[in-house]
Amino acid sequence: MSTTESTLSPAPSGLPALEARLRQDLAWLDLPAKPWVPPRQFDGAPVLDVAIIGGGMAGLAASATLKHLGIQARIFDRAPAGFEGPWATTARMETLRSPKQLTGPALGLPALTFRAWYEAQFGTAAWDALDKIPRLQWMDYLRWYRQVLDLDVANEHTVDTVVPRADGLVELRMTTPAGPLRVMARRVVLATGRDGLGGALLPAFAQDLPRHLWAHSSDPMDYRVLRGKRVGVVGAGASAMDSAATALEAGAASVDLLIRRAEIPRINKSKGSGNPGLTHGHYGLPDQWKWRLRHYINSEQVPPPRGSTLRVSRHDNARFHVGCPIERIEVHSDVRSDVSGDTLHVHTAKGLFELDFLLLSTGFRVDFGARPEFSVIAPQIRLWRDRFQPPAGQDDQELSDSPDLGPVFEFQEKTPGACPGLSRVHCFCYPAALSHGTISGDIPAISDGARRLGQGIAALLYQEDVETHFAALQAYAEPELYGDEWTPAPPPAQPGR
Template sequence: MSLRPPHAPAQNGLQALEERLREDLLTLGWPAKSWIPPCSFQGQAVHDVLIIGAGQAGLALAAALAQLGIQAVLLDKSPHDFEGPWATTARMETLRSPKELLGPALGLPSLSFRAWFIAQWGHQAWQQLDKIPRLQWMDYLRWYKRVTHADVRNEHELKTIRPQGNGLVALDVNANGKTKTWFARRVVLATGRDGLGGAHIPAFIQGLDRKHWAHSSHPMDYSSLRNLHVGVVGAGASAMDSAATALEHGAASVDMLIRRPDLPRINKSKGSGVPGLTHGQYLLPDEWKWRVRHYINAQQVPPPHDSTLRVSRHTNAYFHLGCAIEKVEQMGEKLRVYTTQGMFTLDFLIVSTGFAIDWALRPEFSQIAPHVRLWGDRYTPPANQRDEELSSSPDLGPYFEFQPRTPAALPGLERLHCFSYPAALSHGPVSGDIPAISDGARKLAQGLAALFYREDADYHFTQLQNYAEPELDGKEWTPADTAARIRSLGEQA
């Protein structure tokens, strides 16, 4: 499958779209006039909002803030134009989301993927397009970043985050081999699927030589698997994509080791995508929030149809259902993988076991992790709805802000906002997934605007009192002779 349309794009069409977008933004007054008073600390400028991560969530939020007159700076550890997973660790051929979804367009037709695509390849190509190729989505996000004038600082890696308790947050950031302290009034973590943790590594793989295994989210040269017998643990989207990529790079065979007796067939998450839940998750009672998210987790999301066929079309791919792993032993250059159906002798193992919310995997959050209130602190589910992912999720406030386990234990913690996947239990899937990313970005941007105004109410009231731009200069009317007018009316009666 081609990852981009086979014919060259029409650059003049894209230029016309960008002119249309400029007109749309001008019509909407976007970006709006700045209104937050400038701030400095220790002789250094304080940023209003620092966004950690310049993927689609960070970009959408920065654009939504600009509409409200708030300038954000985005810090991303990746090189220029390689933010997010799309051109690095993601291995699917196409996105799962339907091409019609607006994604981060924030309600602007001229900022949508559809408009970007049609401007270059035309309406007929759009009609023929099935799903969006992964690398083309990355190209769209690169364009989005450029036309929204996002202030992205690449190869800036967050090392430590330290709420100060004085209305500021300090961040130690490494760039160009040097660590510098940045200050901000608000910090947003737009750090993606593994935003508060990392790859979940099952116990059976720990301790094995790293040259014999990888997690599906790890950067890896799949050509190194050529002529090897590879096992893939799991059957989700990333498992299928990893298996297919290994086969396409010449693996001798791929054995899919699948714990479940059958693959899930229905994407229950897709069935929950209605505006009432998108906008109302935060207002649901705790038991309903938990019940909905746990049900989706327990049912599991099936691998995409095309991703599964991408594996099964290879005659050297084997699907082993009801094949749970019991232990793995390393014998020289081979792995002995013991399962409930027998022992496999393999050369390499790819574990596609998802992600864990695990603060220990993110040393940059070590100073805040002990103080963040989790859903496990807030809610005890029924025994049949226990869910480690949900229990580990942060219990966020109305504007995605972290809340303290113990009041006042870490002043300033509430100045950190979680706009990544772990926000799903508190706010629904509005902080990373393509379908509702614009809704989440606008909600958070509006909340930040409200918080800034509340904090600076004295300043804004003074501004209100000092506002003296006249709309009348006193020459627009002539004062009447009221007594004469009254006599005139009396004489006419």
């Protein structure tokens, strides 16, 4: 083997060696910065600089950025440790759809990338052979990310209420294993994921269906209950394919995909729009261009990954029905001798389907009012529909419901002065996409978003305490010269003497 080949294909070095390299990189970069935010107390208890709600990828990236900037941040997540986000719970894809080489939440640190983590354990040859990142392996990487950066995460902490205050603090009331807890923070970041500011988007026909006959693709569910059943899947996106495949692999008798569109989308327009110019330039675009870009991507829709679709179509008992919108559904008592219970008679443009269970892969909605923890702030948040009228033909419910955010992802008041402190709550999740672009939830630009958020919060914290910082500047007295570094010269000889 040549020297070049040896350099390109090293043996796995193991995580300890990678972690040592990461520590060295951080030391060379002088990270984390020393704490500099003046400490505060409320009722004798410390006030957090920043509280982050959600410990998934976005919350971890935000926490790491703030820590590197010398800002105290604590994450609160309702899940048990190691199960934050959807990856090991409700996500059902085999692999991520993102290209494996994307650096994700690495924040510009090569030793913090998934690739470095993977190659340290399995080697370069294994990386070269890898097609896409396995979903559960991505979760393992995020667990390592949290551990190696020593991020402050409080698990099994459910935030019940978010209350901005006029005194410069935000109050969080939460339920914990130790009982009720009140936390005060100067800033709060909502890193609550795809559905964290609303919930599942349910079509009208689902409203009156018995709950035991359907589930949304984001629901926690043991798909083994579908064994032997005739299953319908509504939708044709990634979650539809993942749900259909999981049902088939669990032993469903059949799966019918009921697809409203005449054709399944084939081009991922969102992928085609990704470049540093848009990442850094979206926020500064005129409103009309922001809306036009996001509406176009929404209307074109993102196709399901090829691998996910093949995972379904390889089953002989899977059927794809395009141009098949649902018109109405009736619940009937089953008359088959081998089955007892109710069945669904699903009337569509393509005819009648008799099904035992329906999986709705119909996406998510932005609806702050649907989340009890946001009941105080929901009526006060300015949404895009409150100030922007889309051009004819560009109506878009998701965009209309999106929050109109400031430059640091902060909420803005619908009625100025009605909710003092609302701007201390920052929206770092998918609904920020219309205001800031897709930098707060998706893998490709999550580091850029975290840095924008962290640097913006650092600036705000400094500005609020500028008098304190100036007083500290005046009191600063560490000498760099001691007066013994030179000898004063004698006066010059005077002319004529």
